[in-house]
Amino acid sequence: xxxxxxxxxxxxxxxxxxxxxxxxxxPPDGVVxxxxxxxxxxxxxxxxxxxxxxxxxxxDSEVLPAALDVRxxxxxxxxxxxxxx
Numbered sequence: 351x352x353x354x355x356x357x358x359x360x361x362x363x364x365x366x367x368x369x370x371x372x373x374x375x376x377p378p379d380g381v382v383x384x385x386x387x388x389x390x391x392x393x394x395x396x397x398x399x400x401x402x403x404x405x406x407x408x409x410d411s412e413v414l415p416a417a418l419d420v421r422x423x424x425x426x427x428x429x430x431x432x433x434x435x
Contacts, residue, residue, distance in 0.1 A: 351404040355382040358416035366408040
């Protein structure tokens with residue numbers, strides 16, 4: 351079961367799944383850049399308990415400012431992660 355970020359921009363500080371196997375799915379910097387980005391996968395003991403297993407995952411994060419439209423995300427505002435033109 352995949353656990354996704356509810357935040358558009360956040361730094362994930364910790365992931366905890368109790369006794370369940372947990373596979374982090376974060377980039378090396380630990381920053382999620384869109385709501386719904388996968389942050390972890392858990393392996394429940396059976397298919398029937400998959401949703402309950404995902405609900406047991408605790409994701410602690412520091413919410414960061416998010417660019418919510420194209421004007422905010424432009425290179426002049428410091429949000430651009432692509433090549434300079």
